Amino acid sequence: MASVNYFLTEEQQMIKELARQIAREKIIPQRAELDEKEEFPWSIMKDLAQADLFGLFVPEEYGGLGGGCMDICVALEELAYGCIAVTTTYAASALGSYPIQLFGTEEQKKKYLPPIATGEKFAAFGLTEVNAGSDAAAIQTTAVEDGDYWVLNGSKQWITTGGEAEIYTIIALTDKHKGPRGASAFIVEKGDPGFTFGKKERKMGLRASTTRELFFTDCRIPKDRLLGRRGLGFIIAMKTLDLARPGIGAMGVGLSQAALDEAVNHARKRIQFGAPIISFQAIQHMLANMATEIEASRALVYAVARTIDAGEKDIQKLSAMAKLFPTDVAMKVTTDAVQILGGYGYMKDYPVEKMMRDAKVLQIYEGTNQILRNVIGQSLNKEYSKR
Amino acid sequence: MEIICCIKQVPATDTVRFDPEKGTLIREGIVAEINPYDLFALEAAVQLRESYGGRVTVLSMGPPQAEEAIREAISRGADGGILLSDRAFAGSDTLATSYILKKAIEKIGSWDVVLCGKQTTDGDTAQVGPGLAARLGCTCITCVEAIERMEDGRFRVRRRLEEGTYTLEADSPLVITIEMGANSPRVPSLKGKMRAKKAEIPIFTKEDIGAEDEMIGLAGSPTSVDSTYVPEFKGTHEMIQGTPAEQVDALLKIFREAGV
Numbered sequence: 136m137a138s139v140n141y142f143l144t145e146e147q148q149m150i151k152e153l154a155r156q157i158a159r160e161k162i163i164p165q166r167a168e169l170d171e172k173e174e175f176p177w178s179i180m181k182d183l184a185q186a187d188l189f190g191l192f193v194p195e196e197y198g199g200l201g202g203g204c205m206d207i208c209v210a211l212e213e214l215a216y217g218c219i220a221v222t223t224t225y226a227a228s229a230l231g232s233y234p235i236q237l238f239g240t241e242e243q244k245k246k247y248l249p250p251i252a253t254g255e256k257f258a259a260f261g262l263t264e265v266n267a268g269s270d271a272a273a274i275q276t277t278a279v280e281d282g283d284y285w286v287l288n289g290s291k292q293w294i295t296t297g298g299e300a301e302i303y304t305i306i307a308l309t310d311k312h313k314g315p316r317g318a319s320a321f322i323v324e325k326g327d328p329g330f331t332f333g334k335k336e337r338k339m340g341l342r343a344s345t346t347r348e349l350f351f352t353d354c355r356i357p358k359d360r361l362l363g364r365r366g367l368g369f370i371i372a373m374k375t376l377d378l379a380r381p382g383i384g385a386m387g388v389g390l391s392q393a394a395l396d397e398a399v400n401h402a403r404k405r406i407q408f409g410a411p412i413i414s415f416q417a418i419q420h421m422l423a424n425m426a427t428e429i430e431a432s433r434a435l436v437y438a439v440a441r442t443i444d445a446g447e448k449d450i451q452k453l454s455a456m457a458k459l460f461p462t463d464v465a466m467k468v469t470t471d472a473v474q475i476l477g478g479y480g481y482m483k484d485y486p487v488e489k490m491m492r493d494a495k496v497l498q499i500y501e502g503t504n505q506i507l508r509n510v511i512g513q514s515l516n517k518e519y520s521k522r
Numbered sequence: 523m524e525i526i527c528c529i530k531q532v533p534a535t536d537t538v539r540f541d542p543e544k545g546t547l548i549r550e551g552i553v554a555e556i557n558p559y560d561l562f563a564l565e566a567a568v569q570l571r572e573s574y575g576g577r578v579t580v581l582s583m584g585p586p587q588a589e590e591a592i593r594e595a596i597s598r599g600a601d602g603g604i605l606l607s608d609r610a611f612a613g614s615d616t617l618a619t620s621y622i623l624k625k626a627i628e629k630i631g632s633w634d635v636v637l638c639g640k641q642t643t644d645g646d647t648a649q650v651g652p653g654l655a656a657r658l659g660c661t662c663i664t665c666v667e668a669i670e671r672m673e674d675g676r677f678r679v680r681r682r683l684e685e686g687t688y689t690l691e692a693d694s695p696l697v698i699t700i701e702m703g704a705n706s707p708r709v710p711s712l713k714g715k716m717r718a719k720k721a722e723i724p725i726f727t728k729e730d731i732g733a734e735d736e737m738i739g740l741a742g743s744p745t746s747v748d749s750t751y752v753p754e755f756k757g758t759h760e761m762i763q764g765t766p767a768e769q770v771d772a773l774l775k776i777f778r779e780a781g782v
Contacts, residue, residue: 149719186708187714191712
């Protein structure tokens with residue numbers, strides 16, 4: 136098969152093969168049942184841990200393998216080929232660990248990163264609230280200093296792996312009137328007094344991933360759980376999302392590729408009017424657009440990931456692009472895959488309806504695609520004003 | 523504990539095609555994989571090491587490319603591996619193979635237990651494990667699904683047969699063959715893959731293990747394949763119409779007429 140040469144390193148080729156093997160052997164056989172039962176993929180998480188994949192996003196000095204953004208994107212793409220609900224659970228642990236990696240003290244890193252790297256503990260990231268989604272500055276959860284403790288009050292909504300994760304990085308207001316400098320980031324552990332979970336949410340897609348509300352009721356945590364400095368909360372949140380977004384794009388690529396494979400295979404087998412439907416231009420053109428847009432997505436994700444690995448610091452616009460385009464493509468490609476499979480595609484006996492349900496969340500979480508367009512637009516305005 | 527795990531590289535079952543004219547395997551386009559039964563043996567070996575310490579050495583006889591199977595076994599948790607490869611080994615049946623494996627194991631020297639898959643998906647004889655035990659002069663327990671080592675050093679194993687499950691105890695050294703589905707074979711790990719890439723895989727030849735010519739290859743193999751053919755599947759079908767009761771009556775009539 137003619138495929139683009141992305142000049143993966145030997146390690147990246149290894150990561151790709153391994154993640155692909157896990158997707159084929161462990162994820163695909165289970166995905167329909169996990170989706171149907173809304174079941175958390177414990178056994179697959181164990182497989183990922185055993186395969187050292189949780190170590191990929193943690194530096195070597197804290198027990199990981201010190202993979203870069205590109206390495207992680209390669210893994211996420213291949214896992215997402217199997218199921219993005221399972222992959223989201225994996226990716227969420229990376230997301231929850233980034234604030235510690237980026238802003239944690241040596242002690243915090245030594246304490247929290249090694250068990251995340253082995254997959255023994257999952258991490259989760261908590262920013263969104265009932266009244267604060269795209270408008271992150273509208274959060275209402277507060278953290279008040281009390282002697283040697285911080286006391287948290289409020290709640291977080293739609294937190295991926297909420298309840299199953301052990302380590303949470305939470306953004307809370309520390310100075311209501313300081314605007315962008317008014318929030319701080321904290322590490323909260325499962326079991327901290329006053330920290331509880333809401334019911335498991337029922338979702339349209341992404342059903343094997345657990346989503347819960349987090350409640351903080353006079354939740355007392357030691358002083359040393361503050362990440363970075365007081366007032367850095369929103370900056371920590373934005374830097375975390377900037378680093379994670381190319382990975383969501385990579386998941387879009389993997390999901391789209393899976394949908395294309397299903398669509399082409401079906402179109403080659405399905406006979407109508409005496410011929411396989413792939414012989415009709417109406418179908419060919421849909422497949423051609425799907426394949427071309429997927430390759431463009433992949434090229435964009437890889438290029439941005441490599442730019443990040445090369446040390447570029449100003450990545451907000453680029454990482455927004457690397458999430459925006461592939462996830463819009465994923466929605467379109469999975470919808471078209473259902474269309475090409477027709478009635479079969481709409482049935483639960485075939486995997487594409489799940490892919491279409493799952494794809495939608497990629498356009499919503501880690502920054503809606505509308506907000507990402509704002510980010511890109513504002514960056515353009517800023518960049519051109521300096522010319 | 524020194525654990526030896528015997529594996530074989532076989533054609534991946536979903537890529538196998540036959541030439542109906544010649545009755546032979548079409549070698550082109552065939553993907554080789556570790557015999558699926560052996561993956562369960564390897565997982566059992568790695569679990570034994572994880573529980574009781576020691577080392578897992580993989581042993582495989584085959585052409586030079588069988589080295590890939592050994593590297594994959596290392597990426598799945600084995601500590602090292604040895605390839606038994608020599609033109610003189612070609613054509614060995616199960617009797618000659620068990621002799622070659624025995625000579626190699628004697629050269630390795632100290633070992634506590636040999637694990638094999640119950641059978642292979644290509645030969646399907648299930649003879650090599652027991653044959654190896656006979657040649658080594660030790661106990662053999664087949665169709666095993668669980669192994670533990672007791673404090674006195676003896677092994678306790680659970681053996682699954684059609685009529686029920688047996689729990690047996692035996693002294694080491696012994697040969698155990700592992701049943702399909704005994705465990706859930708792990709996927710490779712990244713660190714394992716890196717270790718596998720760097721691993722040195724020694725190749726043992728006929729001379730290295732001191733095998734005698736008349737015991738190996740075609741000369742050492744009393745089994746010879748006379749001819750092979752691809753079975754033809756000629757199925758017909760007939761749809762039976764009517765109410766369920768009518769359909770059952772019609773079906774019974776057909777069975778009776780066919781003498782079933």
